[in-house]
Amino acid sequence: MASFPQNFRFGEFVGSLIWLIFWILVIVTLVALPLIFIILFYVPLPEIDGEVLTPYLFLTSILYPQSAIPVIESFLDTTLFKVAVFPGFTYGAIIAAATIFIERKFLAKMQLRVGPLYAGKIEGILQLIADGLKLISKEIIIPSGADKVIFWAAPIAYVATAAAVVALIPAAPGWVVADIDVGLVAVFAILGFFPLIALLFSWASNSKYPFIGGLRALHQMIAFEIPFILSALSVVVLSGTLNLTEVVESQIQSYWFIFFLPISAFVFYISSLAELERIPFDLPEAEAEIVAGWLTETSGMIYGLLQLGSYIKTYALAALFVVLFLGGWAGPQIFPTIESTEAMIYDATVANAIFWFTLKTFGVILLMLLPRGISPRIRIDILLHTGWYKLIVLAFINMFVALALIYGGVLGPGGLLVR
Amino acid sequence: MTSIEEKFEESKRLGLQIVKESEEDRLMTLSVGPQHPGSGHFRFVIKVDGDYIVFCDPDPGYVHRGEEKMCEYRNVIQNIPHLERPVIHDSANINYSYSLAIEELVGIEVPRRGQFIRAIASELNRQVYTLYWLAIYGIFLGHSTMFMWPTGDRELMIDLLEALTGARVTHAFNIPGGVRNDIPEGFKDRCLSQIKYLQKRFKEYEDIFYNNPLFRQRTEGVAVLSKEDAIKLGVTGSVVRASSVPFDVRKAEPYDIYNEIDFKVQYMKTGDCFARSYVPLLDMQESCYILEQLLDKMPASGEVRAKLQPNPKGPPGEAYRRVESGRGALGYYIVSDGTPKPYRVKMSVGSFRNMLALPYLLVGQRLADMPAVYWSLNYWPVEADR
Amino acid sequence: MTSAGGFIKSIESGSKHLVIKRFTLRYPEQKLKFVGDGYQFDPKRGVGIAGYRGRHILFHDKCTGCQLCAIACEGIAEAIGMVKVGDEQQQWKQNKKGIMPQIDYGKCVFCGFCVDACPFYALFMTNDYELSAFTKEHLIYTPAQLAVKPKYQGDVEIVIDERGATHG
Numbered sequence: 001m002a003s004f005p006q007n008f009r010f011g012e013f014v015g016s017l018i019w020l021i022f023w024i025l026v027i028v029t030l031v032a033l034p035l036i037f038i039i040l041f042y043v044p045l046p047e048i049d050g051e052v053l054t055p056y057l058f059l060t061s062i063l064y065p066q067s068a069i070p071v072i073e074s075f076l077d078t079t080l081f082k083v084a085v086f087p088g089f090t091y092g093a094i095i096a097a098a099t100i101f102i103e104r105k106f107l108a109k110m111q112l113r114v115g116p117l118y119a120g121k122i123e124g125i126l127q128l129i130a131d132g133l134k135l136i137s138k139e140i141i142i143p144s145g146a147d148k149v150i151f152w153a154a155p156i157a158y159v160a161t162a163a164a165v166v167a168l169i170p171a172a173p174g175w176v177v178a179d180i181d182v183g184l185v186a187v188f189a190i191l192g193f194f195p196l197i198a199l200l201f202s203w204a205s206n207s208k209y210p211f212i213g214g215l216r217a218l219h220q221m222i223a224f225e226i227p228f229i230l231s232a233l234s235v236v237v238l239s240g241t242l243n244l245t246e247v248v249e250s251q252i253q254s255y256w257f258i259f260f261l262p263i264s265a266f267v268f269y270i271s272s273l274a275e276l277e278r279i280p281f282d283l284p285e286a287e288a289e290i291v292a293g294w295l296t297e298t299s300g301m302i303y304g305l306l307q308l309g310s311y312i313k314t315y316a317l318a319a320l321f322v323v324l325f326l327g328g329w330a331g332p333q334i335f336p337t338i339e340s341t342e343a344m345i346y347d348a349t350v351a352n353a354i355f356w357f358t359l360k361t362f363g364v365i366l367l368m369l370l371p372r373g374i375s376p377r378i379r380i381d382i383l384l385h386t387g388w389y390k391l392i393v394l395a396f397i398n399m400f401v402a403l404a405l406i407y408g409g410v411l412g413p414g415g416l417l418v419r
Numbered sequence: 420m421t422s423i424e425e426k427f428e429e430s431k432r433l434g435l436q437i438v439k440e441s442e443e444d445r446l447m448t449l450s451v452g453p454q455h456p457g458s459g460h461f462r463f464v465i466k467v468d469g470d471y472i473v474f475c476d477p478d479p480g481y482v483h484r485g486e487e488k489m490c491e492y493r494n495v496i497q498n499i500p501h502l503e504r505p506v507i508h509d510s511a512n513i514n515y516s517y518s519l520a521i522e523e524l525v526g527i528e529v530p531r532r533g534q535f536i537r538a539i540a541s542e543l544n545r546q547v548y549t550l551y552w553l554a555i556y557g558i559f560l561g562h563s564t565m566f567m568w569p570t571g572d573r574e575l576m577i578d579l580l581e582a583l584t585g586a587r588v589t590h591a592f593n594i595p596g597g598v599r600n601d602i603p604e605g606f607k608d609r610c611l612s613q614i615k616y617l618q619k620r621f622k623e624y625e626d627i628f629y630n631n632p633l634f635r636q637r638t639e640g641v642a643v644l645s646k647e648d649a650i651k652l653g654v655t656g657s658v659v660r661a662s663s664v665p666f667d668v669r670k671a672e673p674y675d676i677y678n679e680i681d682f683k684v685q686y687m688k689t690g691d692c693f694a695r696s697y698v699p700l701l702d703m704q705e706s707c708y709i710l711e712q713l714l715d716k717m718p719a720s721g722e723v724r725a726k727l728q729p730n731p732k733g734p735p736g737e738a739y740r741r742v743e744s745g746r747g748a749l750g751y752y753i754v755s756d757g758t759p760k761p762y763r764v765k766m767s768v769g770s771f772r773n774m775l776a777l778p779y780l781l782v783g784q785r786l787a788d789m790p791a792v793y794w795s796l797n798y799w800p801v802e803a804d805r
Numbered sequence: 806m807t808s809a810g811g812f813i814k815s816i817e818s819g820s821k822h823l824v825i826k827r828f829t830l831r832y833p834e835q836k837l838k839f840v841g842d843g844y845q846f847d848p849k850r851g852v853g854i855a856g857y858r859g860r861h862i863l864f865h866d867k868c869t870g871c872q873l874c875a876i877a878c879e880g881i882a883e884a885i886g887m888v889k890v891g892d893e894q895q896q897w898k899q900n901k902k903g904i905m906p907q908i909d910y911g912k913c914v915f916c917g918f919c920v921d922a923c924p925f926y927a928l929f930m931t932n933d934y935e936l937s938a939f940t941k942e943h944l945i946y947t948p949a950q951l952a953v954k955p956k957y958q959g960d961v962e963i964v965i966d967e968r969g970a971t972h973g
Binding site: 599 | 817837839844917930965
């Protein structure tokens with residue numbers, strides 16, 4: 001507040017509005033209209049009910065809303081919708097954004113204070129938009145001597161890899177971006193890419209503190225990948241398939257796997273905390289020791305992209321936990337089926353599946369946020385000792401339990417507890 | 420590397436390698452400078468071999484303002500707001516020591532009720548400072564909840580001090596001759612209820628921080644300071660009490676009415692980082708007992724301030740008095756030459772003496788232990804630089 | 806398994822705080838209450854009267870222009886300067902020289918030693934601490950501005966009950 005606030009003049013206000021309208025008209029005539037005509041001429045439009053879809057046909061839905069339903073239904077079937085909206089990037093990004101806000105308010109309540117309060121009328125709900133605008137408007141500083149190609153490419157690769165993990169996770173029956181038969185192995189193959197990105201980015205920063213942070217990230221992520229995979233293998237033993245959709249189907253037929261594999265679920269939970277670099281495992285980003293670890297030289301939108309990627313990864317690993325141990329989308333049917341002769345978008349089973357899946361994912365995310373409030377940071381030697389000794393032993397114990405259940409005929413095809 | 424002579428030789432030998440001398444030099448030099456989230460207004464240069472620290476060179480002086488020289492241009496009362504700025508949270512103790520030295524030089528007798536109120540302000544300030552120190556210790560180890568809880572609980576004490584003195588920090592309350600004003604109404608009940616609440620909060624701190632296995636793994640057995648080394652290095656305050664030396668200025672050289680108060684000197688025998696972080700909590704609990712006794716034994720009425728001339732001056736001489744502050748023994752050595760302005764003021768602060776232990780404790784520790792060890796020495800950068 | 810016990814206790818301690826009320830004071834909707842009217846000094850008895858050290862208040866009918874407050878502040882912050890007040894219409898009987906202190910709040914450290922120095926009950930301090938201004942010149946309060954009694958309304962204080970402490 002170092003300058004005087006300017007007086008309001010009505011003439012200047014009207015002038016600024018006219019200036020805005022002028023620029024809107026210029027952009028529409030010079031950019032938007034040619035784009036629409038290019039699309040109409042060159043892009044083959046789909047056929048719906050025997051008629052080619054044109055924007056003019058779409059505009060008739062203003063008068064007859066029912067004619068828009070076949071359009072929306074055909075759009076829901078396309079791969080673009082699955083990748084971009086649900087269960088792909090937009091869904092993951094919305095849950096990630098909600099996670100950031102909930103994390104700040106949850107931690108604030110545990111620490112007897114108020115979190116973000118002033119952005120937005122209700123308890124700071126627009127804080128994320130304010131943060132996003134701030135990060136976009138900041139200057140991106142690249143240190144001299146830094147490797148520019150990797151500096152720009154690594155955050156984008158981080159977000160892309162996180163989104164690739166999201167692409168493999170089923171959120172409802174039939175709603176998966178990539179239905180691969182070896183889905184679980186593909187998830188671990190993609191997760192193995194993250195330590196590389198951290199190391200490359202820290203080396204490209206050309207500075208001492210990111211160097212130490214990158215090495216710590218490498219040690220940590222590699223050490224915890226093995227207990228991660230071993231704990232998921234117990235699930236594979238019990239369900240007999242690597243396809244994630246069929247894992248959920250086998251849990252719907254018997255009971256949720258967390259009742260048979262509690263130790264594996266615990267090992268999976270701890271390993272996912274380590275993969276996500278959350279407290280107590282945030283050594284690569286330890287603030288009091290190595291200033292910000294491998295994120296030291298990031299600023300502006302590069303930092304924003306890395307945080308977005310980190311929270312999308314949080315959603316992905318929490319969703320994986322739900323799919324593997326908590327029964328995916330299984331739950332009592334609470335959405336009523338509506339019988340109707342006309343075509344409808346609403347499908348009772350799918351809506352039910354989405355509801356239960358989202359609820360369980362939020363529960364697991366809350367459980368992942370809890371250690372941030374109650375524990376300090378761990379040290380690297382204790383971390384490596386825990387990852388290589390204790391967790392692998394625990395994962396093996398539960399794998400033997402799972403094998404005993406299969407050979408004893410309790411689970412598996414024709415087992416006692418299979419409904 | 421256990422004895423202090425071996426560590427000293429090792430540091431001297433490596434101290435000659437300031438720059439990278441050959442291609443086989445595998446040490447990395449890190450400057451934990453003033454722009455570091457883990458250092459405060461202080462800089463130290465460390466050399467790291469892999470994950471182990473092999474050399475540390477503290478570099479204070481970033482907040483030096485020449486307090487001792489400035490005192491020579493102002494008279495005795497005008498020095499008070501200046502001298503409390505080195506430690507704004509603990510200002511009652513730093514003014515307490517100065518007032519005791521001036522009273523000895525000029526020859527002032529402080530009334531009894533004033534002595535009690537001075538001691539009450541000093542104990543409250545000790546708790547305020549120690550809670551702030553504990554909060555920063557938590558955040559250095561990555562425990563953000565342990566940063567918020569003591570900072571919130573400290574607000575109760577600060578509110579109380581605001582009712583008593585008129586300002587939240589930098590109270591300018593203990594002056595030569597007593598205190599500036601009497602206690603307000605309702606102070607005693609408020610103080611007692613807040614002490615009870617604070618003792619309940621200490622249990623919460625123990626649950627979530629001190630008994631947390633992760634915290635214990637990080638601090639037990641780290642940077643052990645043995646009893647002989649502690650005495651040889653001359654550290655003071657909670658650092659020396661954690662190495663099984665039960666030294667507390669309030670018991671060793673009692674000042675004012677501290678010989679009438681019954682309290683124990685809390686000390687621990689292990690001398691590692693955990694002991695150095697736990698002794699201040701024990702000190703705070705003792706401080707609560709002392710406050711209850713002070714409020715109980717205070718005379719119901721009386722003067723709180725001795726009347727002074729406008730420019731107090733005494734015969735030429737010198738005086739040295741010291742006081743137990745939040746960081747250790749804080750002493751003033753004042754030389755007067757018969758004029759109202761002191762001739763020389765020398766402050767001997769606990770932080771600067773504790774800093775001398777930093778190079779010897781850090782050598783051989785991991786890089787991750789650096790904030791834990793550095794802050795456990797109870798070091799306040801502004802006070803060490805004066 | 807003491808470490809498991811330690812973890813469970815810390816989780817329990819952390820989760821217990823989810824049901825305790827928050828401690829934050831929501832300034833400026835809530836403002837703290839002060840006891841009394843501000844710091845004052847009684848020269849006859851030689852002690853001060855406990856109160857908050859905020860903005861000063863100058864009583865024009867008691868100030869004699871003796872400059873003791875300015876002399877006391879000279880070694881501390883040099884925030885008080887004496888200015889001429891009054892003209893043919895307005896004169897004060899006890900203030901023959903016609904000078905009164907003006908205080909520069911850009912320099913004042915609110916220590917209160919000027920109040921201790923005044924022997925005529927003319928300079929006290931009040932509860933007002935909201936002194937922000939847009940320019941540095943606006944921070945210099947003339948004797949006429951210092952005579953205005955501030956309106957400060959605060960009614961929130963710390964309340965301790967069984968469930969914890971809160972501002973209410």
